[in-house]
Amino acid sequence: MKPTELLVLAGGFGTRLRAVVADVPKPLAPVATRPYLYYLIQAWVAQGVRSFTFLLHYQAEMIESFLDTLDGENWFEGCTVRALREPEPLGTGGAIAYAVRIFGIKQSFVVANADTWLGGGFDAISSVPAPAIAIVEVPDCSRYGSVEVSDGRVFAFREKSSMPIDGWINAGLYHLSPALFEQWQGQAMSLESEILPDLVRSGALRSVALKTTFIDIGIPDDYFRFCRWIESEKIGVL
Numbered sequence: 001m002k003p004t005e006l007l008v009l010a011g012g013f014g015t016r017l018r019a020v021v022a023d024v025p026k027p028l029a030p031v032a033t034r035p036y037l038y039y040l041i042q043a044w045v046a047q048g049v050r051s052f053t054f055l056l057h058y059q060a061e062m063i064e065s066f067l068d069t070l071d072g073e074n075w076f077e078g079c080t081v082r083a084l085r086e087p088e089p090l091g092t093g094g095a096i097a098y099a100v101r102i103f104g105i106k107q108s109f110v111v112a113n114a115d116t117w118l119g120g121g122f123d124a125i126s127s128v129p130a131p132a133i134a135i136v137e138v139p140d141c142s143r144y145g146s147v148e149v150s151d152g153r154v155f156a157f158r159e160k161s162s163m164p165i166d167g168w169i170n171a172g173l174y175h176l177s178p179a180l181f182e183q184w185q186g187q188a189m190s191l192e193s194e195i196l197p198d199l200v201r202s203g204a205l206r207s208v209a210l211k212t213t214f215i216d217i218g219i220p221d222d223y224f225r226f227c228r229w230i231e232s233e234k235i236g237v238l
Helices: 036-046 060-072 091-103 122-126 191-201 220-231
Strands: 006-009 051-056 080-085 109-113 116-118 132-138 146-150 153-158 167-176 206-210 214-216
Touching (some): 006 091, 060 080, 091 191, 109 122, 122 132, 122 167, 214 220
Parallel strands (some): 051 080, 132 206
Antiparallel strands (some): 116 214
């Protein structure tokens, strides 16, 4: 059965972007007349997402207030929306594990980053059995590290490099099972550097190649690129 739940990782500190966006958390970085998260939610709803869980920590109250505003504008009509604050920074893996425990999640779910724009992918990642990771091809993967795949499975994550080469990278979109987090003991934990590599070593991690727009606003250059893109009205769902 396809997952219906989207968990949104929105609790990070956004330190790399703080030089240009200092007064709000990264998901609320201003883009044209709206916060960045507005455009993400619009895209997710257009892709059929109807159940949202926002995982928060840094300046959580600001994101909660923004979500309340959208709810008041009937943005989430027909959707279920909830937010969960981490009691302390738990990392990406710990934030997911905390949500699984608090909400008693029993079915598989999709996870997305609140700082990554993808023009599509929810249906594609939902259609592949968990655990699965979405990947996109970029002309320079040196900033991200690359993902090596064969026959629809990930067999290696390569470290970031100083050499600009094209390749496949982690798109920040996942289909995961609650079983991955059953042994969690409350510690901070990284999805990217702890859980995913273990899945690769066991040969269990599937890959879903997306042919869609990818922009990670984590650094100023790409944040401004996204702003210019929105202002030029080049994204069809807007």
